[in-house]
Amino acid sequence: MKVAVYGCELTGLVTAGALAQVGNQVMALPVGFVKVEDLKAGVLPREEPGLDNMLAQQQAEGRLSFEADWEKGLAHAEVLIVATPSWRMDRAEALIELIGNKVRKDLVVVNQSTFPVGTADRFEAKLKLALAERGEVCNVAVVAMPDFLSEGSAINNFMRPDRIVLGSSSDSSIRLMRDLLRPFNRVTDQIKVMTTRAAEYTKYAVNALLATRISLVNELANNAEHFNIDFEEVRQGLGSDHRIGFNYLYPGCGFGGPSFAADVRSLVANLQSMGYDADLLKTVLSNNETQKEVLFRKAWRFFNNDLRGIKIGVWGLSFKPNTATVENAPSVKAIEAFCAQGAHIKAYDPKAMTDFAMHWQGAEQVELVDNMYAALDSVDALVIMTEWKRFWSPDYAQMKQLMNQPVIFDGRNIYDPEMIASQGFRYFGVGRGEEI
């Protein structure tokens, strides 16, 4: 099938690469600042395991091309996919306008971008009106296909999805989409067909539910500390209840990333603009902001409310492992809090230091170092913000030798409190370790 994908961020590129890999002729077109030359040369806007190889291979085999001219994409496409970041609604609008003005054939427009509920309907109405004004009789429909990709495992998420949600009222469009997605829907039928609005809302609802679950788990863990309980034991008890399950039960120092919190926030804003409210979600969001400082608060109490001149080593800056981005990451907020109290920071991250340097606006005390042990040199405490694999089993002896004081604040609970204490560390996790 001939497919055009508009938007060359994570979602667009993964979609384009995966569709090309199964034999489609795919043209990918950037909508923002990403440049075609960069894409052709393999310079990607975001690092994602396996993505660069996949795109290079598909280009080499002639099934994937990058193109700047939007009209060429339209001329090429039987299926046209909109995959802009959620904050580039303006570009999507412009694209819909172009399609309305120029299209002369039947076309399925698929929206993967996370736009407010009702957007797909609105796009379709807009297209129909434009066609009618031109006296064009071809059939153009809009399908909502929310993306459920997670950074770090996006390709796998696309190729072996838990489910594929398709929103459309057009049977012929659904038939076409089923055919396009057939290679990714083999073992059991994972496609859920619903109205476009329900599809759009599902995406928000998933993020809202996960965010709420994380925040609630964090709150339960924080409070377990007050009862002198190791939350890990409670987690086992909770997860084994089949109604609850083990997923998303780890407490930590808050969630981040470019879209997760942003989607929940945009749902709240969307509802508020309509005159409704979402009290629980607002609390979830503000709880999470508070949770980003949970390790700061522990250190604040540990050092008796005076962090002036205290040196803090930080392991991990990205909002989760295997990604290079610090957008909305707890690390940024925590480091800002430390710096404002006059603490000095030495930080290490395997991938996200460049992005951190770009996001960091402020105090000069942050020193980025190029290996994890350098971040421990003469520090009064270690703060772990991201659970990169290499942090799980470090050289304890070397750590103790390097650090002024063997104190660990662990925002991801990657150590066993008893073991690490027996190594001579003071250890403070989230819902685990010493109470403070």
Place this chain on the structure above:
Amino acid sequence: MAVNQSAAWQALKVLAESGVAEKHLQDWFAADPDRAKRYAIELDELYLDFSKNRIDDQVIAGLLALAEQQDLSGWIKRLLTGDEVNDTEGRPALHTALRSLNAANVSGFAAEVQPDVEFQFAKMAKIVSKIRAGHWRGYSGKPITDVVNIGVGGSDLGPLMITHALQVQKSPVRLHFISSIDGTQTSNLLKTLNQETTLFVLASKSFTTIDTLSNAETAKDWLEERIERPQTLMAQHFIGVSTRPDKMAEWGIPEENQLLFWDWVGGRYSMWSAIGFPIALKVGMKGFYQMLDGANVMDEHFARAPLAQNIPVIMGLIDVWNINFLNIQAKAILPYDARLKYLPSYFEQLVMESNGKAVNRAGEKVSYKTCPILWGEVGPNAQHAFYQLLHQGTQGVMSDFIVPVERDDFELHSGAEKDASLLKQHHLALANCFAQSRVLMLGDAAIPESLKSSFDSPFKHYAGNQPSNTIMLKNLSAKTLGMLVALYEHKTYVESVIWEINPFDQWGVELGKLIAKEAYACLVDNESVESFDASTQALMKRVK
């Protein structure tokens, strides 16, 4: 010689008795429609219309002669350069020095204090930005979200009035004010706050004020319910603002959390100092400086404009004319903007605590009226309360109408229905303001010809002839509020110079405090009430 025996005073008296005092405002305007233009002064973003007063060129000339005779210009200079104008307490009254930062033309003691002022403002700026950025932490490490100002009188009214007036500006922390000694405010407020995220500001010039310290003790007890380390409690949850670092230290406030001002700043003139800390929390240090700048514009004007064109001088002299020659003993402060709700209380303290005195600088009892009774209320609300008395009562009352011309708290041309309605409401408020001052002035003459017959009843007559000023501010901003308050400070000083009294002391409030101590001892320590009068004894016995 007492001022009321002086030539200039006597000349005004003769003038008043020559028929001027009897003349009705409607006749003044009929004879001289041009007066509205002549009797108005504009300064930057403030416009004063004083034409609705029972004055003419002759009266003004007489008042200016009185001012010259009293050496008003000399007194203004002495005030602004830091002479000991507060002679009963042997110190200057240099609130103007707090707002002349970067002003090259201060001299005398006013110039000497500048480095101290700058140092304290720099310290205040640091604390303010830390709190506003969410980096001032409570004991548990959470950012402070609520700041409670504990202070009374000058340590309360100014910040309360200004922060309320600037309510539309978004503030990153919530502000609360506790003043009353009885504990009701404290008890109610504490129920709504969390120890983790609450910071108290103890604002007391002397740091001995029982009202403030008793509320502070309650706050401390409340914090102690959660906070074990006394150092943390003080370092993270209390900031002190006072002239007495020793007393603050004694109470436990660490040096880093002490903001100082000086005994040359009177309590009711202190919102320009670190007492204005809540204002800076509300609008940022930038906004605080804008307020100081606004006041400085008025100070410069007061210092330099010729007396006849000098807004505080003219307003002060007209008050003197009304009080001493037209026998008006009440003044209403009538802001036509609900954001100025606390302005009347603020001016009540400023004016009555300054000039509510009957002894001149030489210690002699005066034989003329001084400060009138001053009160007020948001105008449109007062219209449904005490305006009846203004229109048909037996008291002469002079009024100051205060109103912003524009509003910046909603979007004028947003197209939203709500904003269109708000604009309509603003115009309604302005219309009411103009209508009231017109009716107070003209009385029956304001009744339209076509409606005259329906007002033909002894109960529907309006005497009119009540004088008023109208002060228009471009809008309600830190700057215009600074100008407005400085105007009233200086106007109050002008009157004190004419009346030869010291506006900067307040001995009248001391005795009550002393007796309260005795009474308190009787109530709680079972001391004998015998030394009290029969009435007070009876009252106390009902408590014991």
